Amino acid sequence: MIQAARGTYDILPSDVGRWQFVERELRAVFERYAFSEIRTPAIEPTELFVRGVGAETDIVSKEMYTFVDRDGTTSLTLRPEGTAPVVRSYIQNRMSAESRMLKLYYIGPMFRRERPQKGRYRQFHQVGAEVLSSTDEPAIEAEVIEMLTLLFARLGVQGVTLEVNSVGCPACRGPFVERLREAIAARGSELCADCRRRGERNPMRVFDCKVAACQGTIAELPALHASLCDACAAHFGRFRGYLDDRRIRYTVEERMVRGLDYYMRTAFEMKSAALGAQDAVAAGGRYDWLAEALGGPPTKGFGFAMGLERLILSMPETESGHAATGPDYFLATIGDEPFRHAALLARRLREAGASVYLDFDRRSLKSQMRLADRLGARSVVMIGDDEVKSGKLTVRNMSTREQIEVTGDDLVETVRSHANS
Ligand SMILES: [Zn+2]
Numbered sequence: 540m541i542q543a544a545r546g547t548y549d550i551l552p553s554d555v556g557r558w559q560f561v562e563r564e565l566r567a568v569f570e571r572y573a574f575s576e577i578r579t580p581a582i583e584p585t586e587l588f589v590r591g592v593g594a595e596t597d598i599v600s601k602e603m604y605t606f607v608d609r610d611g612t613t614s615l616t617l618r619p620e621g622t623a624p625v626v627r628s629y630i631q632n633r634m635s636a637e638s639r640m641l642k643l644y645y646i647g648p649m650f651r652r653e654r655p656q657k658g659r660y661r662q663f664h665q666v667g668a669e670v671l672s673s674t675d676e677p678a679i680e681a682e683v684i685e686m687l688t689l690l691f692a693r694l695g696v697q698g699v700t701l702e703v704n705s706v707g708c709p710a711c712r713g714p715f716v717e718r719l720r721e722a723i724a725a726r727g728s729e730l731c732a733d734c735r736r737r738g739e740r741n742p743m744r745v746f747d748c749k750v751a752a753c754q755g756t757i758a759e760l761p762a763l764h765a766s767l768c769d770a771c772a773a774h775f776g777r778f779r780g781y782l783d784d785r786r787i788r789y790t791v792e793e794r795m796v797r798g799l800d801y802y803m804r805t806a807f808e809m810k811s812a813a814l815g816a817q818d819a820v821a822a823g824g825r826y827d828w829l830a831e832a833l834g835g836p837p838t839k840g841f842g843f844a845m846g847l848e849r850l851i852l853s854m855p856e857t858e859s860g861h862a863a864t865g866p867d868y869f870l871a872t873i874g875d876e877p878f879r880h881a882a883l884l885a886r887r888l889r890e891a892g893a894s895v896y897l898d899f900d901r902r903s904l905k906s907q908m909r910l911a912d913r914l915g916a917r918s919v920v921m922i923g924d925d926e927v928k929s930g931k932l933t934v935r936n937m938s939t940r941e942q943i944e945v946t947g948d949d950l951v952e953t954v955r956s957h958a959n960s
């Protein structure tokens with residue numbers, strides 16, 4: 540037997556109702572905030588992620604599915620995240636020429652070769668939204684967070700907390716990074732090998748270390764927060780003011796960082812109590828240098844990404860999202876002529892707007908009724924030789940057990956008027 544590849548899984552028909560529910564809610568909420576969907580390819584040139592995510596990151600250095608295309612000339616990568624592809628498309632398609640704010644969202648599978656563990660997959664699903672414009676107005680940031688709070692409320696996700704920080708700009712980060720580098724060097728013996736390496740090459744990434752033994756030392760390293768320049772401090776103050784206006788509660792997490800140079804100023808994470816303290820359900824920030832790093836025009840960017848697996852885990856069981864429903868009509872037939880008749884009726888009912896299950900196994904009426912029950916069909920239409928001759932069909936309502944006789948034309952008309960109302 541061939542098994543699914545390690546770290547991948549099937550979303551089965553019995554679970555897909557929850558996914559469809561979440562996707563519907565996401566789209567509905569995003570559209571209320573005037574975001575439009577963008578669909579980018581699953582494969583991109585490797586260079587996009589090396590430049591757009593950063594060669595020093597775990598994602599790029601350890602986790603990407605990268606291969607040389609068969610012609611031997613191009614290195615391609617299965618996308619490990621969604622922001623760089625969206626910004627690539629923005630640049631390539633000259634969307635900046637529209638000279639207005641662009642609000643884009645995406646939903647789709649991402650690929651990272653992580654060590655398999657509970658809740659972590661090598662093909663996982665992310666949803667994200669990006670605001671690309673000429674302004675770094677912090678009201679945009681507050682509005683995006685407000686949108687997430689509405690989304691969580693609609694999905695029944697409870698106990699969500701918001702952590703915010705400012706990661707500064709090149710002006711205030713440069714001197715800070717030097718101080719941090721010295722502090723890490725001074726305490727190198729207390730830190731893991733990854734931390735020591737990062738301390739030399741990209742000190743801000745030390746704050747991403749997950750090694751338990753490092754955490755005590757990391758907590759005592761200097762925080763950028765205290766060294767923000769006036770412009771960054773003012774931006775952060777206005778952002779917090781806009782959150783306060785909306786009565787959105789938050790805590791300032793001074794050590795939250797985004798390790799890449801083009802991330803600046805506002806960073807945020809939202810955590811769900813249902814996932815335990817460690818797990819962010821959504822994370823985002825401002826990335827005003829990304830478009831230029833990818834060779835595009837100067838563009839301010841702000842966005843977030845959210846793992847759908849985690850989002851669904853943090854939803855209460857009861858929010859099962861209208862589990863897959865049964866067909867409107869199950870056509871039960873006895874004999875060849877009734878079966879041919881039923882097949883034509885099924886087509887007319889479907890064209891009129893009904894979902895119809897036609898049993899091709901030609902089993903006994905009794906087992907067809909059992910199957911209709913199991914499928915959750917709302918009505919069963921029984922068709923035998925007599926019904927074909929008289930033109931009158933017996934329709935049984937499966938919840939009330941009431942039976943009525945109608946012609947095929949009437950039944951189709953009923954469906955059509957229902958579908959139009
Ligand atoms: Zn600054």
Ligand SMILES: [Zn+2]
Nearest residue numbers: 731734748753
């Ligand atoms: Zn470490």
